[in-house]
Amino acid sequence: MTTIHIDRTSRWFGNVVAVNDITMQIAPGVTGLLGPNGAGKSTLIHMMGGFLAPSNGSVTLDSTPIWRNEQAYRQIGLVPEREGMYDFLTGYEFVLANAQLHQLPDPPAAARAALATVEMEYAQERKISTYSKGMRQRVKMASALVHEPSVLLLDEPFNGMDPRQRMQLMELLRRMGDEGRTVLFSSHILEEVEQLASHIEVVVAGRHAASGDFRKIRRLMTDRPHRYLVRSSDDRRLAAALIADASTAGIELDWSEQALRIQAIDFTRFTELLPRVAREAGITLYAVSPSDESLESVFSYLVAA
Template sequence: MTVQLPPNSDGDPVLAAGPQTHVTLPAPAIELINAARWYGNVVAVNDVSFSLGAGVTGLLGPNGAGKTTVLHMLAGFLAPSAGTVHVLGRSPNRDPSVYRQIGLVPEREAVYPFLTGLDYVRFNARLQGLTNSDQASRDAIRRVGLEDAMDRPIGTYSKGMRQRAKVAGALVHDPQVLLLDEPFNGMDPRQRLAMMDLLTEMAAAGRTILFSSHILEEVERVGNDILVMVAGRLAASGDYRAIRALMTDRPHTITIRSSDDRRLAASLMGDSAIFGVELGAAGLSVRTAHLSVFRRLIAGASRSAGVRLFEVVSGDESLESVFDYLVRR
């Protein structure tokens, strides 16, 4: 199955279905056309197409979905096995000059531990050939809110501080495209918010920002476009909230043990939110599309039917199962 997605122009979510028409915007900053990457027999990224312009986009997916592979292809550290990868209109592979316009925040935590935060950012600025490297470095440090710690060696930093130092180093040359691999790892909620604000601010200034995450909630605040990858393929793209709704409105299966399963079943069947009820040895299986409605319903139903609830087990709520649902569709 080929997945081709139009650029997220209208905000409508598009779930991977059949081949669709490919619409091109004038010169997207990031463009993947049928890009694939495999290692021997293992396919890490399978026939992925999308293009992004200015704005913040989240690249979501469970571990092993191929997010890092996509970012590394965009950063020029992996050649696609098939298809095309373009950043600012050219192939980033084997052409170091593109890094003048790309900032990369890798997932690996290590930063030269003997450098101070400021020295590290300044090192990046100088390698970028900035003439005002000192001023640019101090600005970048300020933007990530690391002024207090900038004279301490990075070896003494906490995870979140190190993450911010990496981001400062990657944006010191004000790149057109910023790629961040799991940037919110190790950040506390407040730092996460500050980082989100920073990314949104850069996007407003016309930069293209793509970050990856395997935690759905992390993206909540950006309120922007997301791409969802599952098992090496693009499973969904579009507005975060719309996709989120599609994900939560999928059928859920809930298992209930009660003092009288049969009577409870009869009472539940009356509601339109319930698709199906099944009596089994393990208890009562209920299928519903709306978890929130069900939660309110079950309390009333058991009270009115005079049934005591022993156990209510809802199906797997992890992101993995959500993604799983998306690909099986």
């Protein structure tokens, strides 16, 4: 059972800190690496794959450092987000080249098997230059799987895939996790991670923000304070009725917006309270909109929590 250990690991590029003192463990099964764009997910994956050295701390595969460890590449398959493909090759030739680099006993058979695994046999003789984004993703996947690695690292693997391709890849990754392989994929979409990962690691601005199953992560996100912009027929009276309830932590009148800015600390209670209070007081609600629902604001709350 292969496990990746990340221990007090940092990586910086000049004055830019991409990963800041992160400790986590990636065990067998499917793990989702969740965070907004620019959070440091790709940098983490490249260190796990042996393509970047940690500036501080360590990244090990079963207690053996991955950086400059050629033997680690026999156990690791990497599907990067960026495309470093040779468009003049066919899909088969591209995967075959990786099989040959791994010095497999039968590279052609391994290449064909990997392409079959990702259901790309029908297009394996076509030039990569003719492939769609989703097809390119699947050929990269075949190339990463050709040597049957025990660890699979995927950076935003669902980008550009249509719904059918996405379902096929999810089923493949689930199956690999069930077989005992260590599968890690990154995403900035919580729903995508929920559907697939048994365990989630959250990173924000290079820092480790949270860890657990999707229920725990969803609860952390739901239980955070929520901010709303509310317009009504009588903002002052509505504010007076809401401020007395324990579900709100603060209400202010925004003169420029002609609206109330409300911080709710009990999401469920507040969403039931607001329409009831307005109805009982004869107040018309013109608009109720969340003002802090971006991924960056949600994840930043987790870091500060």
